[in-house]
Amino acid sequence: MRRVFVTQEFSELRYVQSLLGEQHIDFVTKNEHLMGTGSAAGEVPPFFCPMEIWIADDQKEEEIAAMIQRSLKAPRLVQASWRCQTCGEEMEGQFSACWKCAAPDLSSAMHAD
Numbered sequence: 001m002r003r004v005f006v007t008q009e010f011s012e013l014r015y016v017q018s019l020l021g022e023q024h025i026d027f028v029t030k031n032e033h034l035m036g037t038g039s040a041a042g043e044v045p046p047f048f049c050p051m052e053i054w055i056a057d058d059q060k061e062e063e064i065a066a067m068i069q070r071s072l073k074a075p076r077l078v079q080a081s082w083r084c085q086t087c088g089e090e091m092e093g094q095f096s097a098c099w100k101c102a103a104p105d106l107s108s109a110m111h112a113d
């Protein structure tokens with residue numbers, strides 16, 4: 001097991017998870033549940049527990065870590081993020097609906113910069 005990605009941004013975590021999933025890379029996510037509503041692990045402040053993605057294949061650590069970083073910097077990720085008006089979760093621009101409560105992006109028309 002090798003750690004290839006660490007983030008405190010749930011939107012980045014989701015993006016990397018989908019990226020690895022698309023490429024059929026075996027991975028596990030650590031600390032993801034700590035970033036939820038807080039009902040499960042109230043004793044640990046989320047900011048002390050960055051979320052981590054670990055891959056099963058040690059040989060691919062550098063390759064996959066580099067691929068993740070390239071993808072995060074790719075132009076298509078520069079879409080403006082938005083905040084769900086139903087639950088308040090912040091979303092990357094590539095999401096058209098809230099991953100948490102499935103509410104659609106209502107803020108796209110506003111451009112509240």
Ligand SMILES: [Zn+2]
Pocket residue numbers: 084085086087088089098099100101102103
């Ligand atoms: Zn939501």
